[in-house]
Amino acid sequence: MNQDTRVATNLLTIILATFVCMALAYFLSSNFVGHQLATDSGNMSYSRWQEKFQVLVVIVGAITGLCSFIWFGLAKWIFEINSYEPVSRRPYWAGLLAVTLIVNIVAPQIYSLAAGIKLNVTVTGVFILAFTVIGYWLLSIVVTPPAFKYVPLGGSLLR
Amino acid sequence: MNYYFISIGGSGAKVLESVVHFCMAGIMPSGKISVFAIDPDNTNGNLARSGKVLEEYRQMENFNVGLDTPLFSTKVELLQPFPWSPVSINQTLSGLIKFNTVTAPAGKLYTALYTKQERDTSLNQGFRGHPAIGAAAFAQQFNQNADWRRFLNDITQAAGQGQSIKIFLAGSVFGGTGASGIPTIARLLKSSIAPNLQSNLSIGGALILPYFDFVENNTNQGLFARSKNFLMNTKAAITYYSQRDNVFDSIYFIGDAISRREEFSIGADSQKNNAHLVDFYAALAAADFFHNQNHNPNPQTVNTFNTIYHNNNQTFSWSDFPTQINDFNFSARFVRYARFIFAYVYWIKPHISGLADGQIDAKNHAWYSKLVDKNNRPPQNIKADAQNFANYTESFIDWLNQLENIDNRSVELIKPSVFTAASEYKIDPDDFSSCGYTDDKLTLGAINDKICADGRGMLQRVRGLFGGTKKNSLDFGQFLRQLYDACKVKN
Numbered sequence: 001m002n003q004d005t006r007v008a009t010n011l012l013t014i015i016l017a018t019f020v021c022m023a024l025a026y027f028l029s030s031n032f033v034g035h036q037l038a039t040d041s042g043n044m045s046y047s048r049w050q051e052k053f054q055v056l057v058v059i060v061g062a063i064t065g066l067c068s069f070i071w072f073g074l075a076k077w078i079f080e081i082n083s084y085e086p087v088s089r090r091p092y093w094a095g096l097l098a099v100t101l102i103v104n105i106v107a108p109q110i111y112s113l114a115a116g117i118k119l120n121v122t123v124t125g126v127f128i129l130a131f132t133v134i135g136y137w138l139l140s141i142v143v144t145p146p147a148f149k150y151v152p153l154g155g156s157l158l159r
Numbered sequence: 160m161n162y163y164f165i166s167i168g169g170s171g172a173k174v175l176e177s178v179v180h181f182c183m184a185g186i187m188p189s190g191k192i193s194v195f196a197i198d199p200d201n202t203n204g205n206l207a208r209s210g211k212v213l214e215e216y217r218q219m220e221n222f223n224v225g226l227d228t229p230l231f232s233t234k235v236e237l238l239q240p241f242p243w244s245p246v247s248i249n250q251t252l253s254g255l256i257k258f259n260t261v262t263a264p265a266g267k268l269y270t271a272l273y274t275k276q277e278r279d280t281s282l283n284q285g286f287r288g289h290p291a292i293g294a295a296a297f298a299q300q301f302n303q304n305a306d307w308r309r310f311l312n313d314i315t316q317a318a319g320q321g322q323s324i325k326i327f328l329a330g331s332v333f334g335g336t337g338a339s340g341i342p343t344i345a346r347l348l349k350s351s352i353a354p355n356l357q358s359n360l361s362i363g364g365a366l367i368l369p370y371f372d373f374v375e376n377n378t379n380q381g382l383f384a385r386s387k388n389f390l391m392n393t394k395a396a397i398t399y400y401s402q403r404d405n406v407f408d409s410i411y412f413i414g415d416a417i418s419r420r421e422e423f424s425i426g427a428d429s430q431k432n433n434a435h436l437v438d439f440y441a442a443l444a445a446a447d448f449f450h451n452q453n454h455n456p457n458p459q460t461v462n463t464f465n466t467i468y469h470n471n472n473q474t475f476s477w478s479d480f481p482t483q484i485n486d487f488n489f490s491a492r493f494v495r496y497a498r499f500i501f502a503y504v505y506w507i508k509p510h511i512s513g514l515a516d517g518q519i520d521a522k523n524h525a526w527y528s529k530l531v532d533k534n535n536r537p538p539q540n541i542k543a544d545a546q547n548f549a550n551y552t553e554s555f556i557d558w559l560n561q562l563e564n565i566d567n568r569s570v571e572l573i574k575p576s577v578f579t580a581a582s583e584y585k586i587d588p589d590d591f592s593s594c595g596y597t598d599d600k601l602t603l604g605a606i607n608d609k610i611c612a613d614g615r616g617m618l619q620r621v622r623g624l625f626g627g628t629k630k631n632s633l634d635f636g637q638f639l640r641q642l643y644d645a646c647k648v649k650n
Contacts, residue, residue, distance in 0.1 A: 003605075080588065081506060081604040088523060146611035147604065150522040159613065 010072060010143040018065035021135035026057045028126045040118040049117055056111045056119075063103045064131040067096045071140050075148040089151045093140065100132045161317050162192040162449050163326040165344065168336030169432070170367045172196060172206040172242075174329040176434060177442035179212045180558060183551075184496035185229020186442075186484065188449050194235055195310060196242035197340055199296070205432060206242055212558075213237055215551040222544070222636030229492060230499070230643045238310060245300040252292050253278045256299055290392065293339025301347050311351045318356040326360070327445045331367040332396035332412075333389040341366065342399065345406045361408045363448035365441035366400070368393055368414025371432070409451075411444035413437050416472050433561035436475060436570065443481065443489075450485040476571040476596060491648075494595030497559070497573045499639075499646040500552050501586075501594060502606045507642070508552070509584045511545045525611035529633045529641070544635035571596045599648040609645035610638075 030050055038049035071093060079089055104127040112119045140152040141159060150156045166175040175196060181187050194213070198206050216235055224230050246255060252273060270278070277292055301307050317324055326348060330337025345362050352360050369389040400410060415437050469479055477490040507526070513519035514527045515538035521527050530541050556578045563570040576590045592600045633641065 081602075081607045088520065090522065145608055146525060146613065147607045148523075149525050149611060149613075150528065156522065156528065 007076065010076075010145075011069075013143055014065060014068045014072060014139065017139045018061055018068065018135055021064065021130045022057050022061035024134070025061070025126055025130035026054060028130070029053065029057075029123045032126075033120060033122045037118045037120065037123070041116065044117065052115045052117050053119075055115070056108060059111070060103055060107050060127055060131055061135070063107075064100045064135045067100050068136055068139055068143070071096050071136075072143055072145075075145045075151070079148065081147065089148055090153075093151050094153075097132065097136060100136045101128065104128045104131055160188070160190065161314075161322055161324045162188065162190065163195065163314075163324070164192050164445060165195045165197060165326065165328045166206075166209070167197045167328060167330035167340040167344065168334055169198070169200070169203050169205045170331035170334065170337050170438075171329040172198065172203060172209045173432065173434060173438045174365060174367070174441040174445070175209040176205075176212055176558060177438045178329075178445055179209065179216055179235060180555060181442050181446060182233035182235050183216060183231055185232045185487075185492060186446050186489070187233040188446075188485070189226075189229075189232035191234045191236055192449075193238050195238040197245070197344070198242040198336060199244045199246045199293075200336070201242050201244050203242075208554075210241065212551070212554050213241075215547065215554055218547040219551065219636075222548075222639060223634055224636045224640040224643070228640055228643065229487070230496075230640060240306055243304075243306055245296045245304070249281050251279050251281055252295060255296055289335050290338035293335050294343060297340055297343040301344070311348070314348070314360075315351055315353075315356075318352050318359045322359065324360045325363070325449055327363045327365070327448050329365040329367070329441055329445065331369075333367075333369045333392045337367070338392055338396055342406075349406045361448075362406060363409040363411070363445070364407050365411045365413055365444045366396070367437060367441060368412055370415035370435065370437050409448050411441070411448075413440045413444065433564070434558050435565060436562060439562055443484075446484055447481070472568070474569040474571070490595065490597060491599065494573070494597055494599060495643075495646050495648070497577075498591075498594055498601065498606075499643045500555050501577055501591065502603060502642060502646060503548065503639075504552050504556070505584055505586050505591070506603055506607060508545070508549050512542055515539075515541045515545075526607065526638075529610075530635065530638055531632055541635065548635070548639065601646065601648050606642070606645045610641050 030053065034049060034053070035046055038044045038046045041049055074092055075089070105124055108119045108123055108127065111117075137152065137154075141149075141155050144152055144155065149159045164175065164178055166172050175194065178187070178192075178194075182192060196206060196209070200206075213235060217237070219231070220234070222231065226232075256269070273291065273295075277289060314324055314326075328341050328345060330341050332338050332341070341364055345364065348362060349357070349360070372389065397412070400407075415435070469475070481489050483489065510519050510524055511527070514521055514524055517538075521531075559573055560575075560578055563572060563575055572595070574590050574594050574596065576587060577594045580586050586603070588602060592602045
């Protein structure tokens with residue numbers, strides 16, 4: 001596999017994984033707490049709640065996917081190996097992880113007010129699991145270019 | 160095929176240094192080259208430098224780089240003693256030929272042929288630019304010396320078993336040791352093989368013509384080489400080879416304009432001359448001779464003279480060297496090897512000790528994980544191997560630096576900014592990428608990416624998340640092999 005194919009494969013993997021994470025967050029939340037939250041949202045119909053919730057999933061998923069792209073781009077094109085420089089790259093990775101975490105916690109709160117739907121701590125937990133843990137953390141372990149494959153926490157255990 | 164390289168005198172020792180670097184870079188034929196160094200001045204600075212590189216190569220013999228690679232593909236066997244000297248300590252020519260036992264007529268002839276100074280000067284510093292002394296010493300000593308006889312026995316035995324033998328001699332024609340040793344030794348080698356087996360033996364030689372001079376030290380009243388005699392000695396030698404020689408299958412005369420002024424030296428450790436492109440060309444001649452299977456089948460009847468000359472002696476670039484040697488592109492292979500050395504120097508060397516000691520965080524150096532052994536290989540072993548290789552890289556850089564700093568000429572083999580910055584571990588990314596003045600470009604980052612890759616595809620990586628098997632660690636030689644492979648531009 002040549003360099004260009006490897007880059008294309010990694011980018012495609014990020015896109016696909018982000019969609020899978022969106023689907024996971026959407027179906028887990030809908031199936032476990034969706035009916036109850038629809039009822040709590042002023043007796044909103046379940047399908048109406050799902051419509052509004054889907055928009056939130058897409059927004060949070062897109063931000064998480066963007067964070068994954070940024071990490072991959074930094075590791076592939078920005079971080080350079082040109083001289084003796086004991087610079088740690090983990091703060092960049094951890095910073096992006098923190099962004100996804102904040103987005104997963106804050107975005108549902110803001111969105112619930114703006115869209116007039118109820119969300120609870122389970123939804124936040126599912127989002128963190130689907131987007132921060134799987135969609136960013138584990139995905140970064142898989143797609144990070146070889147030179148920085150141990151920068152994501154746990155990379156040395158899994159790669 | 161049995162390959163032998165014999166360096167004779169200080170100029171031969173300088174060629175030997177280039178030959179060793181070529182062996183490591185995969186320029187020489189794969190297999191083994193046995194090296195024999197002949198010099199009466201065994202403290203000669205040039206020989207000491209070649210000996211150092213040979214010792215550094217020997218320290219890396221246990222590196223397992225595999226067989227299917229040009230890297231380190233030519234093993235060097237050092238024939239003992241190194242160097243071999245035809246004279247003993249403090250011996251004079253008179254002592255060597257046992258003048259006090261010589262009968263009167265021969266004694267008178269001897270005193271007529273050699274001045275008192277030539278007869279009575281200690282030969283510890285070689286033959287001091289007097290080939291007549293060397294010729295007598297070599298002729299006297301060779302057939303009586305146990306080391307030389309063992310060497311001849313090995314060759315005759317191999318020839319008797321039907322094996323092909325290629326012997327390449329290198330030395331100067333204008334000094335003392337090389338000028339006297341090369342024709343004498345070649346003739347002794349040829350005569351040691353039975354006539355019916357001589358087709359198994361090919362002898363080649365790189366004969367170095369004058370390319371430097373020096374200002375003589377007026378305070379020195381002893382016997383020493385005089386640069387004003389160089390051209391006269393050379394003329395006599397070339398006349399000999401053109402009219403009398405029927406021993407060599409291939410001879411390469413290599414010279415240069417006399418543009419370098421060296422420090423005066425009688426010999427010993429003060430005779431330490433920088434590497435020169437002449438040495439580089441002579442090593443290329445050895446590579447050509449060893450690779451070439453079609454030598455002159457009948458040197459007594461057919462003489463072919465091919466001349467290659469460089470019109471502009473102020474600039475040298477890859478176009479002034481052979482494009483193709485055997486089945487590979489010379490410049491591409493050499494540049495790849497240099498890139499491999501510099502990738503090590505700039506990226507591996509500064510960190511490997513700290514990583515082994517745990518002082519540097521390994522997460523920023525994924526390549527290091529390949530060296531960490533599951534069976535807990537002691538980090539000291541990694542450090543020792545790394546130090547051995549680092550020692551060699553310093554010798555390589557010194558050699559390259561000397562090659563490219565010849566009398567203010569422009570020598571464009573490897574960009575000087577790459578190796579002049581080596582001690583500070585700082586390198587311009589573009590200079591590293593295009594270090595060889597060729598179209599081949601490769602960044603240090605791309606090389607790092609390749610050596611950190613574990614060869615697993617996306618699916619295997621995902622499987623790894625669920626406990627898939629991990630790869631075995633590499634020994635240091637295998638790691639160097641991966642680094643070398645990563646330095647190939649087109650994969």
